[in-house]
Amino acid sequence: MSETALPSPNATTTAGPLLSVEDLHVSFPHPTGSAVEALRGIDLTIARGEMVGVVGESGAGKTTLARAILGMVPRPGRVTRGRVTFRGEVMTELEDDARRAILGRDLSMIIPNPRGELNPVLTVGEHIGNVLRHHRGLDKAAARTAALDLLRAVAIPDPQRRLDAYPHELSGGMAQRVVIAIALACSPTLVISDDATSGLDVTVQAQILDLLKALIRANDASAIFITRDIAVTAHFCDRIAVLYAGEIVELAAVGTFFDRPQHPYSIMLLAAFAYSSELRRHWTRPPAEEETLPPGGCSFAARCVRRQQRCLMERPALRQLPGGSAVRCHFPVGGAT
Ligand SMILES: Nc1ncnc2c1ncn2[C@@H]1O[C@H](COP(=O)(O)OP(=O)(O)O)[C@@H](O)[C@H]1O
Ligand code: SF4
Ligand SMILES: [Mg+2]
Incomplete structure (x- = not known):
């Protein structure tokens, strides 16, 4: 070439x-x-x-x-x-x-x-x-x-x-x-x-x-x-x-992302990528439990296994994390809230 x-x-x-x-x-x-x-x-x-x-x-x-x-x-x-x-x-x-x-x-x-x-x-x-x-x-x-x-x-x-x-x-x-x-x-x-x-x-x-x-x-x-x-x-x-749903929910260097994903939706994507049915089961809210939630909260709440009351009331902002990553979640997986 x-x-x-x-x-x-x-x-x-x-x-x-x-x-x-x-x-x-x-x-x-x-x-x-x-x-x-x-x-x-x-x-x-x-x-x-x-x-x-x-x-x-x-x-x-x-x-x-x-x-x-x-x-x-x-x-x-x-x-x-x-x-x-x-x-x-x-x-x-x-x-x-x-x-x-x-x-x-x-x-x-x-x-x-x-x-x-x-x-x-x-x-x-x-x-x-x-x-x-x-x-x-x-x-x-x-x-x-x-x-x-x-x-x-x-x-x-x-x-x-x-x-x-x-x-x-x-x-x-x-x-x-x-x-x-x-x-x-x-x-x-x-x-x-x-x-x-x-x-x-x-x-x-x-x-x-x-x-x-x-x-x-x-x-x-x-x-x-x-x-x-x-x-x-x-x-x-x-x-x-x-x-996700018209918003950036996570932004990170590729190495950081694959080592330490922060957003519950990112982990769902990674579970599919790793063909891990166990990981997927753990991180996916059963469809029967998905429901239509009032607007104003987190756009991922209906599908999120980690959601809490705050997620339904308050739309999370995209927050900068140490190391240059950013995540849109009140309760990111890495623990920074
Ligand atoms: N030309 C269009 N007319 C009406 N709605 C559209 C049009 N293009 C995209 N949308 C809507 O915008 C949203 C995002 O679509 P799109 O950007 O095509 O998503 P993706 O490329 O991630 O599949 C969807 O809800 C889709 O229905
Ligand atoms: S803000 Fe709450 S519902 Fe949204 S992704 Fe984070 S934990 Fe899940
Ligand atoms: Mg497209």
Whole structure:
């Protein structure tokens, strides 16, 4: 693999964190009149070169967070409070033209179902070439040469031939590599991968994630790895953010998180990861005991084996712990209250 074939990263224009998400709230109107609060006060910063995993079950708000970072919450959803700042630009307030200039060049997203992402009437070379011509101003010949380098970098077999292939001629794994090549074409400073390898064969998934990590590291870029699979974060990330019902409930360095998880929901996730039925039984409130609780308390209370009266009355804040972790729980497992 020729990692050096990639163009050099775009210069950073500001000091401080690369990405800063502050008190971000996103809501979607619901036909019944009430709104779905998809994100409820997300605070997260990403440093240059850092890889942060975002985990949580389906519906937790992971994709909404990714889209809000891109400044692309789908209508009728909207950001109701807070903001996202990327390299000094407030993404949540940018005009469409200014945002389009950033997306695909400095900030790119990789999503699953790669074939759905690719235009069936364009060749692989045209897909990559269009991005290079639009964002880097290359002429047709230079774009083709650079596209070939990118296909080599993402370890596509027989890259010369694949340049002229159409999406239907690619396997799922190969199409995903092409989508990664497109996402990395302009050496973005931040790559967001939203469950990008789900649906692929486990071996192919591991190969692609390894490759993605190597390319991101080679580019000195940062990444947000969104996944339902906590094992992915163990292997690929520096920090992990656990999302539950639109809130970050735990944020920690990966080593700290796996050694000493603090939030009851994190332990439920880890029990599933460790295939430990005993651990899972111990930490899961039987469904029969789950109940609809009055709003205003902890969003995890209905499922939590540790809940106490205070949890029903008072929404826990995300509190900083010694060592740089943070947890949203009145009675974290490590004992700090
Ligand atoms: N386009 C949309 N319209 C209405 N509700 C949405 C839309 N997108 C997401 N939601 C709601 O926002 C919440 C979070 O969804 P999502 O961000 O897709 O979660 P995840 O990616 O973690 O599965 C869910 O309750 C979902 O129903
Ligand atoms: S605040 Fe209470 S209900 Fe919520 S996770 Fe912590 S112990 Fe459980
Ligand atoms: Mg999603």
